[in-house]
Amino acid sequence: MTNPVIFWLIALVVIVSGLMVVLLKNIVHSALFLVVTFVGVSATYVLLQADFLAAVQILVYAGAVSILLVFGVMLTVRGDIKSSNLFNRHKLSGGVVALALFLIVERIILKTEWVLSKNPAPESTVGPIAEAMLTKFVIPFEVAAILLLVAMVGAILLAKGEGKPQ
Amino acid sequence: MLQNYAGVGVFFLIAAIFPLILLATAWLVRPKRPSPEKLSTYECGLETQGPTWVQFKISYFLYALIFVIFDVETVFLYPWAVKFQALTLFAFVEMIIFIGILVIGLWYAWKEGALEWL
Amino acid sequence: MELVMSLSIEILTAILATGLLIIGLVTPKDQRRGIGYLTTAGLLGILGATLFMNNVDKTLLDGMYIIDPYSTFFKQLFLLAAILVSVGSYDYIRRLGYNQGEYFSLLVYATLGMMILASAGDLITLYLGLELMTITFFILTAYRKKDAKSSEAGIKYVILGAMSSAVLLYGLSLIYGATGTTVIKDIAAALQQDIQPIMLLGTIFVLVGFGFKISAVPFHMWSPDIYEGAPTPVTGFLAVASKAAGFAAMIRLFIIALPALQSYWVVIVMVLAAFTVLFGNFVAIPQTNIKRLLAYSSIAQAGYLLFGLVAYSALGVAAILFHSILYVFANLGAFIVVIAFGNHTGSDEIKDYSGLARRSPLMAAVMLLSLLSLAGIPPLAGFVSKFYLFTSIIDKGYFWLAFVGIGMSMVSVYYYLVVVKVMYMGEPPEDSEPIKLPVSIQAALYVTMFITVFFGIYPSPLTNVALSVAKAFFPF
Numbered sequence: 154m155t156n157p158v159i160f161w162l163i164a165l166v167v168i169v170s171g172l173m174v175v176l177l178k179n180i181v182h183s184a185l186f187l188v189v190t191f192v193g194v195s196a197t198y199v200l201l202q203a204d205f206l207a208a209v210q211i212l213v214y215a216g217a218v219s220i221l222l223v224f225g226v227m228l229t230v231r232g233d234i235k236s237s238n239l240f241n242r243h244k245l246s247g248g249v250v251a252l253a254l255f256l257i258v259e260r261i262i263l264k265t266e267w268v269l270s271k272n273p274a275p276e277s278t279v280g281p282i283a284e285a286m287l288t289k290f291v292i293p294f295e296v297a298a299i300l301l302l303v304a305m306v307g308a309i310l311l312a313k314g315e316g317k318p319q
Numbered sequence: 320m321l322q323n324y325a326g327v328g329v330f331f332l333i334a335a336i337f338p339l340i341l342l343a344t345a346w347l348v349r350p351k352r353p354s355p356e357k358l359s360t361y362e363c364g365l366e367t368q369g370p371t372w373v374q375f376k377i378s379y380f381l382y383a384l385i386f387v388i389f390d391v392e393t394v395f396l397y398p399w400a401v402k403f404q405a406l407t408l409f410a411f412v413e414m415i416i417f418i419g420i421l422v423i424g425l426w427y428a429w430k431e432g433a434l435e436w437l
Numbered sequence: 438m439e440l441v442m443s444l445s446i447e448i449l450t451a452i453l454a455t456g457l458l459i460i461g462l463v464t465p466k467d468q469r470r471g472i473g474y475l476t477t478a479g480l481l482g483i484l485g486a487t488l489f490m491n492n493v494d495k496t497l498l499d500g501m502y503i504i505d506p507y508s509t510f511f512k513q514l515f516l517l518a519a520i521l522v523s524v525g526s527y528d529y530i531r532r533l534g535y536n537q538g539e540y541f542s543l544l545v546y547a548t549l550g551m552m553i554l555a556s557a558g559d560l561i562t563l564y565l566g567l568e569l570m571t572i573t574f575f576i577l578t579a580y581r582k583k584d585a586k587s588s589e590a591g592i593k594y595v596i597l598g599a600m601s602s603a604v605l606l607y608g609l610s611l612i613y614g615a616t617g618t619t620v621i622k623d624i625a626a627a628l629q630q631d632i633q634p635i636m637l638l639g640t641i642f643v644l645v646g647f648g649f650k651i652s653a654v655p656f657h658m659w660s661p662d663i664y665e666g667a668p669t670p671v672t673g674f675l676a677v678a679s680k681a682a683g684f685a686a687m688i689r690l691f692i693i694a695l696p697a698l699q700s701y702w703v704v705i706v707m708v709l710a711a712f713t714v715l716f717g718n719f720v721a722i723p724q725t726n727i728k729r730l731l732a733y734s735s736i737a738q739a740g741y742l743l744f745g746l747v748a749y750s751a752l753g754v755a756a757i758l759f760h761s762i763l764y765v766f767a768n769l770g771a772f773i774v775v776i777a778f779g780n781h782t783g784s785d786e787i788k789d790y791s792g793l794a795r796r797s798p799l800m801a802a803v804m805l806l807s808l809l810s811l812a813g814i815p816p817l818a819g820f821v822s823k824f825y826l827f828t829s830i831i832d833k834g835y836f837w838l839a840f841v842g843i844g845m846s847m848v849s850v851y852y853y854l855v856v857v858k859v860m861y862m863g864e865p866p867e868d869s870e871p872i873k874l875p876v877s878i879q880a881a882l883y884v885t886m887f888i889t890v891f892f893g894i895y896p897s898p899l900t901n902v903a904l905s906v907a908k909a910f911f912p913f
Contacts, residue, residue: 220386284406
């Protein structure tokens with residue numbers, strides 16, 4: 154069992170940076186705080202002894218997705234970058250709904266008796282993932298490849314300029 | 320297993336604190352005499368002309384996109400490579416199909432000019 | 438090897454889609470017209486192959502993937518819809534003038550996603566199938582890049598679709614957390630003991646996620662704008678096949694995995710169904726754009742389909758299967774008319790349909806029969822399927838819901854007849870000439886018209902198939 158202090162510290166980082174993503178007015182700052190959130194989530198994976206997943210989180214989310222996000226921001230034209238991530242008129246109602254949802258989910262999570270696994274954590278997490286992925290989960294695995302292909306084709310299709318010679 | 324990561328955690332902590340200490344010391348000992356010239360934005364020795372937030376080329380985005388997709392592919396490849404010795408021929412064929420599908424994607428990107436810097 | 442044999446339909450579909458993509462890449466730009474015909478031929482071939490799978494009942498990889506008559510039924514439905522849509526797309530896409538190979542390839546990939554959704558035996562496969570379908574539709578919706586409405590529809594669909602996927606995924610993860618398994622039939626086994634409150638939350642989230650995908654009120658707000666903005670063939674496919682795929686997965690998940698929570702979710706589904714039917718029909722009345730009208734009518738149809746889930750019986754599931762087949766033909770019949778009309782005149786406004794009966798008797802007739810079938814007028818097929826749906830809920834004692842359904846069907850007759858009146862009583866514009874239809878469109882129109890009338894007069898073959906397929910869910 155790890156020290157709960159470490160968990161709460163990481164949780165605090167994740168939540169505060171997550172709030173910053175939404176609350177900051179400059180979308181570039183939001184994007185940077187999103188990276189902090191990703192790294193924080195990866196730290197919770199380490200606490201859960203899922204080291205491979207933590208590495209994936211860093212590699213894909215903090216590494217690649219955030220770059221995509223920043224490039225996406227670079228593509229947009231905005232007069233004033235300082236006010237590029239604004240609230241709409243439904244600030245209050247949105248807050249109320251979010252709070253209500255949080256309270257409901259929180260109540261139910263605390264009321265539930267969770268089943269905890271009694272098995273010790275595996276020494277290596279990569280091996281079992283490879284075995285599961287290539288035997289039992291073979292169909293989702295191949296579908297994931299097709300999904301990536303479709304995503305790539307679609308993104309190129311939509312992002313590419315018109316009337317360019319092929 | 321978790322203990323192995325304690326070292327990494329300490330390393331990160333020190334790496335985060337050390338520059339802060341350096342900056343704080345510099346802030347403490349340096350003389351403070353600001354002037355408008357010093358506070359202006361520095362860009363290659365010239366004054367900034369026009370708005371700095373301009374639209375960048377779409378090519379950046381396309382590159383990042385293809386990068387993300389192959390980054391995800393790496394995630395799938397890694398466990399396969401680790402367990403390569405223990406896996407069956409079936410698993411090998413599966414991975415060949417997986418890579419094959421993504422190579423078609425790369426071919427598409429190439430052919431459609433997503434990799435060109437125009 | 439046995440695995441490959443069992444998955445032959447999916448593998449063939451994947452090969453067809455990838456093949457079309459490659460052919461689109463290697464053929465010169467002016468010779469890509471054939472790709473559309475190739476798509477239809479390939480899909481017809483796969484449809485032929487599914488006929489050999491009708492009696493296969495197999496569970497692969499410890500319940501991860503299920504090939505049973507139920508999934509095969511839905512696969513045939515998706516293939517039929519894809520064939521009709523591909524036929525309807527030839528001219529539309531040629532007019533667009535770019536990326537024909539990709540369009541047809543994405544169409545087939547979307548079909549593949551739906552197939553996986555219908556066959557998924559565990560939550561991860563289900564989610565990936567759903568994402569494959571949804572992401573493909575994001576792209577297809579925004580396909581008319583120069584058109585602001587199409588781009589707007591694409592953006593709206595991406596944001597709302599991602600949001601709904603997130604809700605669904607959270608629900609699925611809660612179910613996994615509470616039961617410790619992602620395999621659908623093992624979830625039911627894990628729920629034999631007492632039910633944790635978290636299961637309820639998970640079920641509600643999953644219901645909301647699926648509610649988005651099948652556009653049930655109050656999660657419908659994305660659909661009219663997107664249906665209007667998307668290219669018309671895509672709208673047809675989206676309205677028909679993606680909805681049927683959502684139902685396919687939803688029925689399996691709720692009836693097989695969550696019977697223990699049935700008393701809870703039935704109430705929610707019932708309320709959703711009632712609201713969907715009421716709202717869809719009432720808001721359809723003032724519409725002036727035919728695509729928006731069909732969008733609201735398809736929201737209402739989703740509500741009728743939910744009745745079958747409320748009934749929670751073999752008859753209810755059979756009625757859903759029956760209704761979805763007829764819905765495919767009736768709705769796609771109407772959409773192909775809209776596509777052909779749009780190709781000819783460039784308009785989707787109902788007032789421009791004035792005097793269509795004189796300009797093209799075939800188009801007007803198909804539109805008439807399709808709309809009346811959707812309204813549920815005898816002797817058309819829509820009457821039979823609505824009759825089954827209402828019977829299934831009356832059997833369970835939900836009289837008020839059947840009453841709402843029947844009353845709203847009356848309302849729907851009104852707005853469908855407004856279109857019919859414009860087509861038959863209105864005067865064609867001064868300078869108009871008869872609309873000449875390509876042979877392919879004519880053939881598709883005749884097929885939809887024939888099926889709509891045939892199963893209305895002689896429904897028993899389809900009824901028997903639907904009932905025997907639905908029996909698998911309620912063997913008792």
